[in-house]
Amino acid sequence: MKTFKIEHRNSDGFEIIDLYGELDAHTASQLEESLKNLISDQKSNIIVNFRELDYIASAGLGVFMAYIEDVRTIGGDIKLSNMNDKVYNVFDLLGFPTLYDIFDDEKQAIKKFLSDS
Template sequence: MSNFKIDIREKENINVIDLKGYLDAHTAPELEKIFQNLIEVQKFNIVVNCEELNYISSAGLGVFMAYIEDVRKHNGDIKLSNMSAKVYNVFDLLGFPLLYDIAKDEAEAIKKFISVKK
């Protein structure tokens, strides 16, 4: 019984990951696998849409920490979007807004990728 779900789709050549439910110590390895797969096939422009993310724990944040450098090394980025106040609060508490690009919504996050390319 896992109340966590990950969907992945492509939009304007950007890989969008939809997180749903609880990202915690138990489910963190699932997100890790997704990042690993994307990096393996050289997809480095990633938006993580947190619209339906109800909860994130330190272990969940740790996955972002573990892969951000690999992605940025290849001129990509992991941008986050559509965060609820509750989830943002955890990011904020641990100082993540300094390290990560957090956009209001998905469109804004995607636009940031595209404007950088031009």
């Protein structure tokens, strides 16, 4: 099992957050901090890449619920990508795919940002 970790990179003007390990009620505050920092810097084209995330609980999903409106209000979005089946299943059970853009690959998320702008 990997320890939870967040890495942040910038790709062609898009803010990419890479998640590693397990996101639960203990680690969700770290993700919250990262999103808050981006929003306060007015960085609003955000992609969260789940490739290395093994597990998510509802506390993790709650972070996306709490900040999506703030990001959309400043003209951006939080798009999600590269989830494994187990993680996607949790988002799906809670109805996220109708309200969030979820892509198989980060590149598709970038493409969607570009086509929307």
